[in-house]
Amino acid sequence: MRTDRITIGAERAILEDTLDRNRAALIDTVRGLTETDARRRLVASLTTPISLLKHAAAAERIWFQRFWAGLDESECDGYSKRDEGTFAVADDESLADVIAEFQRASQRSRDIAARYDLDDTKHNPREGTVSMRWTLLAMIEEFARHAGHGDILREQLDQPLPPI
Structure with a gap:
């Protein structure tokens, strides 16, 4: 992760920097993997290194394009x-395609989020009324969790356990 993080100053700058750091950390978990290793299933779920990025790109679209911008699914730049x-x-x-997709979705999220104040709210059928602040924090949480998943998968790929 970058070491030049924002630790003081405006709340929004700190939140956006933390979210961007978690986005970068998630991408870092797949850098240097082969196409085969990126798709390797090491757990029972659908989680693979590449699928974590695909999922993160969709989360960006779900929260920022669909929810905040109010776009129809057909207007989004992906699933x-x-x-x-x-x-x-x-x-x-x-x-590389999936990394680029996540980066495009993240940039579009930044552009959409910039239109709103942290205290702006919208009603979400699943979560209730949420603010832009809450959304940024939820995305920080989501990507931090998935970067941790990616770290574990990467550790398994880089240092496979000896056979039992």
Whole structure:
């Protein structure tokens, strides 16, 4: 992770910097992996290194494009349903493609978030009334958790356990 983090100053700058650091940490978990290793399933769920990024890109679209910007699914730049499809990676998508997709979705999220004050609110059917502040914090939490998942998967790939 970057070491030049923002630790004092405006709340928004700190939140946005922390979110960007977690986005970068998630990408760092896949850097240097082969296409095969990026798709390797090491756990029972659909979670693979590449699918974590695919899921994160969908989370960006779900919260910022669909929820905050009010875009229809057809107007989003990729998958934006809240289901297991967020982890689906097509066979013809490379790791570089999925990293670029996540980066594009993240930039669009930044652009959308910039239109709102931290105290602006909207009603979400699942969460109730939420603020932009809450959304940024929820995304920080989401990406930190998934970066941790990515770290564990990467550790398994880099240093496989000896056979029992």
